[in-house]
Amino acid sequence: MLTKSEAYMVIDRLINWAGSLDLQVKISGREQGLTRFAGSEIHQNVSQENLVVELTAKEGKKRATVTTNRLSERELQEAVKEVRQKLEFAGEEELEIPFVKEPDDIESSQYDDKLLQKFDIAGRVKELKKGLSQLTADMEAAGSLSLHNNFLALGNTEGITRYARLVKADFNSVVEKEGQTGYAALTSDNFADFSIEKLFSRAAAKANQSEQPVNIEPKEYPVILEPLAVGGLLTYLSYLGFSARSLQKGVSFLTDRLGEQVFSDKISIYDDHKHNETFKLPFDMEGVPRQKLTIIEKGVARELAYDLKSARKDNCQSTGHSIGRPSMGGLPLHLVMESGESNREEMLASLDRGLLITRFHYLNVVNPRQAIFTGLTRDGTFLIEEGEVKAPVQDLRFTDSLLKAFSRVTAISTEREKVANFSGFSLVPSLLLEGLKFTGRKET
Amino acid sequence: MEKQVTDLIQYLKDQNVDYADVRYVKTESETIATEDLKVQELASEVDAGVGIRVIIDGAQGFAAVADLDKLKQTALKAIKIAESSAKIQKNRISLSSKKTVQDSYATPFDRDPFEVELQNKIELLQAAEEEMKAEAELFKTTGHLKFNNIQKVYADTEGSIIHQDLLESGGGIQAYAYQDDDMQIRSYPCGFGGNYARAGYEFIEELELVENSRKIAREAATLAEAEECPSGELDLLIDSSQMTLQIHESVGHPIELDRIFGAEAAYAGTSFLEPAMLGKYQYGSDIINIVADATTPRGLGTFGYDDEGVEAQKKDIISNGILRGFLTSRDTASSLGQSSGGAARADGWQNLPLIRMTNINLLPGDKSWEELLAGIDDGLYLKTNRSWSIDDKRLNFQFGCEIAYEIKKGQLTGKIYKNPVYAGITPEFWQKCDAIGEEELWELYGVPNCGKGQPGQSAHVGHGSAPTRFRQVEVGVGNAN
Numbered sequence: 028m029l030t031k032s033e034a035y036m037v038i039d040r041l042i043n044w045a046g047s048l049d050l051q052v053k054i055s056g057r058e059q060g061l062t063r064f065a066g067s068e069i070h071q072n073v074s075q076e077n078l079v080v081e082l083t084a085k086e087g088k089k090r091a092t093v094t095t096n097r098l099s100e101r102e103l104q105e106a107v108k109e110v111r112q113k114l115e116f117a118g119e120e121e122l123e124i125p126f127v128k129e130p131d132d133i134e135s136s137q138y139d140d141k142l143l144q145k146f147d148i149a150g151r152v153k154e155l156k157k158g159l160s161q162l163t164a165d166m167e168a169a170g171s172l173s174l175h176n177n178f179l180a181l182g183n184t185e186g187i188t189r190y191a192r193l194v195k196a197d198f199n200s201v202v203e204k205e206g207q208t209g210y211a212a213l214t215s216d217n218f219a220d221f222s223i224e225k226l227f228s229r230a231a232a233k234a235n236q237s238e239q240p241v242n243i244e245p246k247e248y249p250v251i252l253e254p255l256a257v258g259g260l261l262t263y264l265s266y267l268g269f270s271a272r273s274l275q276k277g278v279s280f281l282t283d284r285l286g287e288q289v290f291s292d293k294i295s296i297y298d299d300h301k302h303n304e305t306f307k308l309p310f311d312m313e314g315v316p317r318q319k320l321t322i323i324e325k326g327v328a329r330e331l332a333y334d335l336k337s338a339r340k341d342n343c344q345s346t347g348h349s350i351g352r353p354s355m356g357g358l359p360l361h362l363v364m365e366s367g368e369s370n371r372e373e374m375l376a377s378l379d380r381g382l383l384i385t386r387f388h389y390l391n392v393v394n395p396r397q398a399i400f401t402g403l404t405r406d407g408t409f410l411i412e413e414g415e416v417k418a419p420v421q422d423l424r425f426t427d428s429l430l431k432a433f434s435r436v437t438a439i440s441t442e443r444e445k446v447a448n449f450s451g452f453s454l455v456p457s458l459l460l461e462g463l464k465f466t467g468r469k470e471t
Numbered sequence: 472m473e474k475q476v477t478d479l480i481q482y483l484k485d486q487n488v489d490y491a492d493v494r495y496v497k498t499e500s501e502t503i504a505t506e507d508l509k510v511q512e513l514a515s516e517v518d519a520g521v522g523i524r525v526i527i528d529g530a531q532g533f534a535a536v537a538d539l540d541k542l543k544q545t546a547l548k549a550i551k552i553a554e555s556s557a558k559i560q561k562n563r564i565s566l567s568s569k570k571t572v573q574d575s576y577a578t579p580f581d582r583d584p585f586e587v588e589l590q591n592k593i594e595l596l597q598a599a600e601e602e603m604k605a606e607a608e609l610f611k612t613t614g615h616l617k618f619n620n621i622q623k624v625y626a627d628t629e630g631s632i633i634h635q636d637l638l639e640s641g642g643g644i645q646a647y648a649y650q651d652d653d654m655q656i657r658s659y660p661c662g663f664g665g666n667y668a669r670a671g672y673e674f675i676e677e678l679e680l681v682e683n684s685r686k687i688a689r690e691a692a693t694l695a696e697a698e699e700c701p702s703g704e705l706d707l708l709i710d711s712s713q714m715t716l717q718i719h720e721s722v723g724h725p726i727e728l729d730r731i732f733g734a735e736a737a738y739a740g741t742s743f744l745e746p747a748m749l750g751k752y753q754y755g756s757d758i759i760n761i762v763a764d765a766t767t768p769r770g771l772g773t774f775g776y777d778d779e780g781v782e783a784q785k786k787d788i789i790s791n792g793i794l795r796g797f798l799t800s801r802d803t804a805s806s807l808g809q810s811s812g813g814a815a816r817a818d819g820w821q822n823l824p825l826i827r828m829t830n831i832n833l834l835p836g837d838k839s840w841e842e843l844l845a846g847i848d849d850g851l852y853l854k855t856n857r858s859w860s861i862d863d864k865r866l867n868f869q870f871g872c873e874i875a876y877e878i879k880k881g882q883l884t885g886k887i888y889k890n891p892v893y894a895g896i897t898p899e900f901w902q903k904c905d906a907i908g909e910e911e912l913w914e915l916y917g918v919p920n921c922g923k924g925q926p927g928q929s930a931h932v933g934h935g936s937a938p939t940r941f942r943q944v945e946v947g948v949g950n951a952n
Contacts, residue, residue, distance in 0.1 A: 061926055064559065065733045072556040073533040073926070074548055075821040076541075077520065094516040096537045109515065116589040118510040118597070148548075152555045159559065169736035171925045201737040210737075277610050277647060277654045354504060354511055388740065391860040393871055394890055396654050401869050403862045405740075424860075424867055424894075467869065469862045470896050 028056050029078070031134060031190040034180035041082065042184055044107045048114075051126050051183040053081040053312065053351070061173035062151040064200075067159050067166075069152070081351075084110045085126070088119040122339045126183040127314040135307050138194035141218035146174040146196050158227035162202060166231060170200030170212075172223065181314045189310045197447060198223060201406055202230040207240065207419065209233020210385055210406030212255060214447040216306045233385060233407035240419040243410060245465040249381035249437075251374050251411070257364065257455045258446025259387045260400070261296070264429060265359050266449065267395055269298075269322050270348070271331040271341055272356020280398035280430055281328045289328045291436035293367060296323040298332065298348070298359035304445065304454045305361040312351030320346060320359060326434070332357030350450070362453035367439025374438050374459045376414040382423075382463075383409040383416065393426060401426040403469055424467035435461035473634070476521070476626045479542050483525060484628055486550055490526040490566065492627035494778060495519070496820035498619055501585065505596040505614040508604075513589075520820035523549045529563025530556040535821040567805040569781050575634040576775020579768075580671025584618040584640050587672050592616050595680060599644045602684040607692035610649050615664050616642035616675065617919070623778075631780040639771065639931065640674045641667030641919060644684055646691035655694035655889055657687035657873055660916075661712040662856045667917030667931065668769040690874060693887060700875050700891035702947025706850030706940065707893060708843055711914040713872050714833065714936035716856040719918060721897040722754075722761055723831040723932070725865040726788055726796070727814075727923075728803040730826070738925055740863025743897065744794065746807055752794040755901025760834040761789040763798055765813055770830035770933035771917030778824040781813040788831065792901075800826050818928035825924050830915070830933035836907025843906055843940055845881040851946065852876040852883065852938075853891055869894040893946045903944060908937030 029037070038052045056078045063071035080103065081094040091113035095106045144150070151172045159168055174196050181189040198221065199212035211229040213220060252260070264280075273279035281289065298320040300309055309317050313335050320330045333341070334349035337356040348357030375383070385407030393399040404422045411417060438459040445452040472495045483491035497519035504512035520537035523546050532553030536545040584592075596614030603612045619639040626632045643665020645658045660666040660678055668674045709717060724730065725742040733741055744752070765783035767773050774783055779801050787795040799807070800815035803826060815824040844852075858871030875891035877884045895903075915935040922929055 059926060062555075063734075063925055065736055066561070067559075068561045069530075069556045069559045070734055071533070071823055071925075072531065072552045073535075073823050074552060075535040075926070076545070077537045077821060079518075079537075090510075090513065092512075092514040094514065094518075096518055096520065098538075106517075113513060113515065113589070117513045118505075118590075118593045120511070121507070121509040148552055148555050152558050156559055167733075169733055171737065173926070199737055203736070208736075277649050282654075283652075352512075354506075388863050389860045391858050393858050393869075393892060394653075396649075396652055401858070401860045403860070403867065405863055422862065424862070424869060426869065426892075467867055467894055469864070469867045 028058060028176065028178060029054065029180065031136060034190055035182065035188055038180065038182035038188065041103060041107060042182065044104055045184065048111055049085045049126065049184050051083040052181065054180045055079050056178045058176040059173060060148060060151065061171055062155060063171040064155060065169040067162065067168050080106065082106055082110045084114045086114055088123045089114055089117040090120055091117045122336065124335045124339055126185050127187055128185045129187065130316065131186065132188045133310045133316060135191040135309050137307060138192045139216060139218050142174060142194050142196050143176060145218055146172065154223040158223040161224060161227060162231055166202050166204045166234060168200050168202045168227065173197045183314065187314055189314050191308050193306065193308060195306060196221060198226055200227060200230050202227065202234045204234040205238065207234055207237035208406045209237060212447065213445060214452040215445050220445065236409065237407055237419040240421045241410065242421050242468065245423050245468050247462045247464045249378055250460050250463045251378065251381065251383045252458045252460065253385050254444035254446055254455045254457055255386035256384045257458050258448065258453050259390055260429060261362055261364060261453055261455055262448040263390050263392065263400060265362060267392055268398065269332055269359050270356045271333045271337040274331065275337060275340060278395045280396055282396065285328050287328060288326050289430055290323055290326040290433040292326040293436045293439055294323055294326050294433060295365035297321055297363045298361050299363050300361040302361065302363050302454065305363060306451045308360065311347045311349040313349040315345045315347040315349065317347035322359065332359045360451050362448065364455045366441050366443050366456045369438040369440055371440060371457065374440065374457065375411060377438060377459065378411045378414060381411045382420065383411055398429040399426065400429055422469040423465040424469065425463050426466040427464040432460050432463050437461055472624045473632065475539065475542065476624050477632065479546060480626045480628055482543055483546055488525045488527050488550060490628055492524050492625065492779065494522045494817065494820060495624040497622045498819060500617065500619045503592050503596065503616045505593065505600060507611060508597050508600050510593060518819060522817060522820045522822065524823065525549045525553050526564055527553045528557055530560050531564050532556055533823040564802050565805045566801040567810045569801065569811060571630040572780065573632045574775065577636040578638040578669045580638050582672040584672040585620060599680040599684040602681055603644065603646045603688035606685040606688040607648065609646050609688060609691060611647040613645045625776065625780050627780055633776045633780055635775050637669060637774060638671060639667060640670055640672055641665050641917060642675050642678065642680065644680050646688045648691040648695040650695040653695065655691055657691040657694065658855055659683045659687045661715065663918055663920060667771050667919045669771055669773050670769045674769065690887065694874060694889045697887050697889040700888040700947055704943040705946045706847045706942050707944045708847060708850065708852040708878065708938055708940050710852065710854040710938050711916065711936045712855045713853050714939055715916040715918065715934040716859055716870060718831055718833055718934045718936060720859060720861045721865060721868055721900065722788065723828040726798050727826045728797040728799045731797065732803060735923065739923065743864040743866050748794050750793065750795065753792055754789045754794045754898055755792045756904045757792040758836055758907055759789050759792045759901055759904055762786060762832050762834065763788050763812065763814065763829050764832055765829035767830040767832060767915065767933060767935060770915060771919065772829035772932040777813045777815045778817045779811065779815040781811045781815065784813045786812050798826050798828060800824065816930055818930060822926065822928045825928060827923065827930040828921065828932040830935060832935035833907065833939065835910040835913045835937045837909055838906045839909060840912060843908055843938055844878060844883065846906060846940060847878045848880055850878045851891060852878055866897050868897065891946065893944050895944055900941065900944065903941045904939055905942055906940040908939065912937040
């Protein structure tokens, strides 16, 4: 793990070797420890440590990238030479994309040291042992507990520097009892959020409630989506449609719909790295300061995530959402869905007949422009009748347009949870939807 | 590198581990992407490091590091991890026996893609894009090439030392067209960014990207104006470009023995299969013959040895419709009293080997193209995967394709439909198979992005098949209106 000054020294050295070449240097360090269990015993217990240097050179509209984790002086000098050579042969891109020039420095070195202390190799095993010991003899658990201790540093020949420490932990577990399952998960950068025992209890309670599921007909039902289910859908919505690049490619469901009402006026979605419940990364993979985005405001599509290239194409400024892959453009990584005014009991009480869904499995896009997704319910799906949980149900497959489903939101919970997304976590509530169309039933 | 790897094995022996293996992996890759005739991405990468696995008193630990100055320190970390694992362990890990070898293997190839001028590769993609744009009014065109050169050195405390040099080449093109509120995409030679093989640049030349570009351009433009795929139960003729995904999701993943034992339960799920089904279970109709073949020429899942040093094998998985085998590693095979099937594969140096697909191939049948069509009175010919989802037991699936060609009275009518989606239950679906194309129609596709495990690992696997016919399949569920 390089400190800020160590990382900046490496950047300086590379930029010096580059001479007159326009160069951006990105260094990412990763130390990960993960303990995985199944059948209530550890079956994979692993650690990995890597340090990667990425060099991006540009000249006019030409651009080339070389990435290496071979970091001796000779090998780094070769990497600079290689990126220079590659640039010579590179064809021109559509637009010239300048490197970031300001501000001079951004640093985010704060992290929760307790995560590193409590979730080291011995700590993970200790926490899991405690959690697993409270399960009854007829239960088995599978899942993982991991610690991610990373940093990101960036600099370029315009003289800017960036450094951030990124430390988080992930936990997830399926608890199985007589063939029925429950699930709990948490991703956070704050140790105080973690009670592994409570998370195991939550998954166990779901498994207990899931005994003797009934089969119901696949058709449209009103649904309460718990935060894990909402987080899954939001991750895919974001990936598919919240970047300017996805509109430029014509694959976003927000194409030609900016400024229009696309969801219920109860739904507001932001990307906010300054929110105290999101992780701390104040700049993007091009060094651009991250801005807050109002993506959906009271159901109206407002702002999109831009990287430098997609912004240049739309003749505007980057919003600081590059993920380092120009083919994907900007992507919001700090998603926050506005909470509502209902508690769980009120949401349940308002349902005459419907389903309570813990999470979805294997979500995928069926039709991107209409935001039609498919996926299956999993690890805790319950029939609600007259405001009460009546029975667990066999899992169902939904296939529906989220433009349609999210336009019929009748309640949003006050409480929100951190749910893992593609690279960090989102902060999301539970939603009550008037209808979600189920098109198949899982066979057992 | 062999000396560093074998020295480390000796160091681990000195620490009194019961077993250890050490893998050095160095991957050099090159990516070229174009979009609308302009270069979109031009990148190369070198990634190298060492993964160390130890077993002590039946408990396993794994540690990996890129910094080769930290090898002993990392070895001690792997030992510490194994000792921690023992604290929550019910069953001792036991490895099935294998042959000890000192050997080497290299992917056969004619032309090293890293020696081909960068400019030639860019121009190839641009030429294909120009053809597409000349053929039809398109919203966007893209092209993509990717090459990997993977060097591996493996050694273990049982005495094996293995060198492997694996070369991968892949690429493809896409045409995008849209009208009103619908975007349609046609890809060649298949989805997932193209087709990939363990081969040299000759594979890219044989793809004939330029020669095939006009056809997909026309089809994309026509799809944008086409009718939605009809709903109902229809006979399907599924092209190899979609059978790849069908085999992958509904056979390849369910037969992974670690998944069957519950190792993936919290992530992508388990399997409907159980060990007791071996030799008895009717997986599909009696014309279904599927093998796991790590020796298929050019297969993206082809190698000399897996990442436990087990030699590449060809194993029966389904014979005449009956389940005959699983994908296994040394520890899982040991639970069944078998030797490993050689399917333990790791994503790079940094990950623990898991059971991964090799080349899971549906063997050819005996029907000509005309015979396959002739048997369909009212149906669809589906091509190129676009969307996929399957439940956590690998039973209920729903897959989408880029294009459906109408078949009436045994003939392609020339009419095409957009957004075809079909669904089924794995064994019921495979029972509906009544015809498989002959050897001349058999094609091999490489999938470079098979996800599994935590931390997530991406495997490179292959699937060979010919167009295959299925009776009365549920079609059209993706139309959510």
